[in-house]
Amino acid sequence: MDAVIVADLGVLAYARRAWPGLRLHLSVQAAAGSPEAIAFYAREYGVKRVVLPRVLSVGEIAALMREIEVETEAFVFGGLCVMAEGRCALSSYATGRSPNLSGVCSPPEAVTYTEEEGGAMTSRLAGLALDRYAPGEPTGYPTLCKGRFEVAGALSYLFEDPVSLNAIGLLTELRRAGVTAVKVEGRQRGKAYVARVASTFRKAIDLLERGGDPSALSAELTHLAEGGRETAGAYRKTWR
Amino acid sequence: MTRPAIGLTLGPLLFHWSPARIGDFYARVADEAPVERVYLGEVVCGKRAPLVAHALAEAAERLAAAGKEVVWSGLGLPATVRDRGAIAALAATPELVEVNDISGLLDRDAPFVAGPLLNVYNEAAAQELADRGCVRLCANVELSLDAVRAISRACPGLEIEILAFGRLPLALSGRCYHARHHGLHKDACRFVCERDPDGLRLSTLEGRGFLAVNGVQTLSDGVQLADVEPAVLADAGVTALRLSPHGTDMAAVARAFRDFLDGGIGRAELRRQVEGLGPPGPLVNGYLRGAAGMASVEDRP
Numbered sequence: 001m002d003a004v005i006v007a008d009l010g011v012l013a014y015a016r017r018a019w020p021g022l023r024l025h026l027s028v029q030a031a032a033g034s035p036e037a038i039a040f041y042a043r044e045y046g047v048k049r050v051v052l053p054r055v056l057s058v059g060e061i062a063a064l065m066r067e068i069e070v071e072t073e074a075f076v077f078g079g080l081c082v083m084a085e086g087r088c089a090l091s092s093y094a095t096g097r098s099p100n101l102s103g104v105c106s107p108p109e110a111v112t113y114t115e116e117e118g119g120a121m122t123s124r125l126a127g128l129a130l131d132r133y134a135p136g137e138p139t140g141y142p143t144l145c146k147g148r149f150e151v152a153g154a155l156s157y158l159f160e161d162p163v164s165l166n167a168i169g170l171l172t173e174l175r176r177a178g179v180t181a182v183k184v185e186g187r188q189r190g191k192a193y194v195a196r197v198a199s200t201f202r203k204a205i206d207l208l209e210r211g212g213d214p215s216a217l218s219a220e221l222t223h224l225a226e227g228g229r230e231t232a233g234a235y236r237k238t239w240r
Numbered sequence: 241m242t243r244p245a246i247g248l249t250l251g252p253l254l255f256h257w258s259p260a261r262i263g264d265f266y267a268r269v270a271d272e273a274p275v276e277r278v279y280l281g282e283v284v285c286g287k288r289a290p291l292v293a294h295a296l297a298e299a300a301e302r303l304a305a306a307g308k309e310v311v312w313s314g315l316g317l318p319a320t321v322r323d324r325g326a327i328a329a330l331a332a333t334p335e336l337v338e339v340n341d342i343s344g345l346l347d348r349d350a351p352f353v354a355g356p357l358l359n360v361y362n363e364a365a366a367q368e369l370a371d372r373g374c375v376r377l378c379a380n381v382e383l384s385l386d387a388v389r390a391i392s393r394a395c396p397g398l399e400i401e402i403l404a405f406g407r408l409p410l411a412l413s414g415r416c417y418h419a420r421h422h423g424l425h426k427d428a429c430r431f432v433c434e435r436d437p438d439g440l441r442l443s444t445l446e447g448r449g450f451l452a453v454n455g456v457q458t459l460s461d462g463v464q465l466a467d468v469e470p471a472v473l474a475d476a477g478v479t480a481l482r483l484s485p486h487g488t489d490m491a492a493v494a495r496a497f498r499d500f501l502d503g504g505i506g507r508a509e510l511r512r513q514v515e516g517l518g519p520p521g522p523l524v525n526g527y528l529r530g531a532a533g534m535a536s537v538e539d540r541p
Contacts, residue, residue, distance in 0.1 A: 010364020013371075031359065034318050036328065036343035043346075055414030083411040083458065084317055086359055089382045090410050090451070093460055093533035096526070100361060101382055122445070126532060129445040150443045151421055151453070158417055158442060158453070 005051070006030075007086065012045040025049040028075070029099060031086035035067035042070045049073055051183060054081045054165065058173045065178035074174055077197050077221065078185025079105070080165040080231060082145050090144045094126040104188060106143045113139060131162065163231040166222075168201065169215035170232055171208055193224060246473055246501050247480035248494055249277040249401060251356075251378075252313040252338075254409065254484060255454055256288050256433045259295035265485065266299035270306035272491035274498040275483065278303050281313040281330075283340050283357070285416075285455045286323035287429070289315075313338040316357040317412040317456065336375070351375045356403060356482075357412070361387070363394030370395050377401070378482055381408045384530035385468060385476045392477020399479040404466035405493055405514070406484025407439060407452055407459035407521065408533055417453045426456075437487045438520040449521055450534075462524035462534050465514055467507045470500070488517050 006012050007027035015022055028051040032038050041047040049071040052061060065072065083090070085099070092098035095110040110126045119135035123142040130147030133139045140146070145159040167174070167182075174182065184201060186194045200221055204214035250269060253262065269278060280296050280303075282289040300310045314330045315323055318341055330337050331348045339345060340355035353376040354360055354369050366377055376399035379388050385402075392400055416426040418433040418440060433440075439452030439459050449461035466473075466481055473481075481501070483493055496513040499505045505513070515523060526535030 007359070008361065008365055009359070009368045010362055010366075013368040014364065029359075030342075032342065034324055034341075034343050036318075036324060036346045037341065040342055040346045053414075082415060083413045087317065087357065088411040089380075089408075089533065090458065092382050092527070093408065093410050094450075096530075096532040096535075098382060100359060100380075126534075128448065128450060132445055148445060149450070150445065150447065151440060154421075155445070156421075158421060159413075159458075 003048070012041070012047075016045045020046075023048050025051065025073070027051055027086075028053055029086035031084055033064075033084065035064060038064075038068045038070060042068070049180065051075070052179075053085050055084055058170060058177055061174070061179065062177035071180035072178070073181040073183050074167070074179045075165060076167040076171070076174070076182040076184060076201065078165055078189070079143065080160060080163060082160045088145075094128055094144060106141070108188070111142055161231075165231065166218065167232050168204055168218045168221060171204055171214045175208065197221065197224060246470060246478060247277070248275045248497055248501070249480050249482045250275045250279065250490065250494070251403070251406070251482045251484045252279040252281050252283045254284055254407075254457065254459070255437055255439060255486075256285070256431060257292075257437055258434065259292060261437070262292060262295040262299060265490075267302055268491055270299075270302045270308065273494040275308065275494050277309040277311060277480070279311050279313045279338055279482075281338075283313050283316050283355070284412075284457045285433070286315055286318065286320055286326060288431070288433075288455075289326060291431070311336055311338055311353060313355060314340050314344050316340040316355075316409075317414075318343060319414060319456075338378070345372060348373065353378065356380050357409065360391075363391045366391045366395050366398060370398050375399060376479075378403070381410070381464070381527055381533070383527070385472070385528045386530060388478065389476040398477075400477050401480045401482045402466060402473075402478055402528070403464055404481035404483060404497060405519075406464055406486055407461070408464050408524075408527070409457060409459055409484075410451070410533075411458040413456050413458070416456050417458065418455050421453065429455075441521070452521070460524065460533060461521040462536075463519040463521045464527070464533075465511060465523040465525055466528060467500075467510055467525060468528060469507065470503065486520055488519050492517050 003023035003025050005025040005027050007029035024047045026041050026047045033053045038050050051073045054075050091105045097107045112124045114122045121133045121139050122129050123131045125142040130142040140162045146162040184197045204217045207214045314327050318324045327344050331344050334350050338353040338355045340357040351373045354374045356378045378401040419426050419429040422432045433455040439454040442451040443449050452459040452461050500510040527533040529537040
């Protein structure tokens, strides 16, 4: 075993006490997004690497790296959490299960699709109508923060469009910012998906090491994104 | 063994109110609300902090003069160098403060309150914080009363508050949804969140109220009501109920809860009285029963 990835303060304290030689990585669920939070975990529990929240831009990551002394890992493919990870309870509010409580978000057992009059399809989570699709239109998975909502009479994807994260085009910048490793989301995903995504990123990183441009490989991943639509998320500064 | 009565506290104001409204609100709390303790401070958005600092400082004096204990609460998600400085400054004060982001513990030597925005989900995490000086935990809203009981049994002496009234703080983001709704950028937001003193309701495609937007924070549309028998609360180790400020008559909410905790009224009457005060959304209580937060669950007799 090379390392253990931990989010919980109780587990961190136990690991530090009982297994002082164990290499600890800090999960994104610990919500350590500032130099002070990272310094706390590094100093108190000897954390060697921190997984960064998906709400930071590349510029913010670069600035952060100048103020911390541990390695960082950044998500590059999969769900795009628009809320600070580890600080989001939308899923349990609707379904009773959430990342912090149960390691899942918008869990599949709460998902239903209902056909409306005229053939439109409504995607639901815990009975809540999160999106609606015209007859024949491909339907998406009802992730709470990617739902279409009504606010003051206007319908919109207020939190985020139903897109997924693909930062393969930003590998060069992430490396320049000092990120040690990149991470693809495997939870609530199939084996074939994970294999395809991981091997594409492996190729991209190898290409980068040889001085090539990995963004050309982006097309290989497009059909794996939710609804076929992707974004570089917060890594691009235009997002906030 | 007799236990001390369960206390009532007022949590930090989560919404962006004008200084005048803040002044009026806390003057009324000082004079009329039967709460022993009031948490003050901007915990949601650092951009608001300078606009309300003076009003909150005056409120602190007013509340202290009325015999209320005042505890300053820190930001939940520092986003800028200034936010980080505010958290460090709070951590450096010797008085009891409420920490809502783990960065607030980096240089904290004095006792502290662990706020509901910190991730404490089990007794080991609570004990770790207690070992670091945590004297009181306001439970994360996702925790069931059973989880609270497990924490309290494992951490004797740790005071525990639970959120008893108010929209539930569910998420924080680097992005401002009030600004996004108005077609604005967070950096030039014009403080549009000020227009919605209880947050901006977000409904499903079928018109069912679901969430409420409050700047970078997302709350529930449903309003938590901890309608749990006082004996059950005491058994779970709850030492105080926390009421979250809303436009609802908070002095009346506090009086209803005080009456309920003192045995003057039962659960049904508490619910009837609070509903009569016009809370901003439907009453919910699912989290405390280990169910979905938006559920409204009846306890078995």
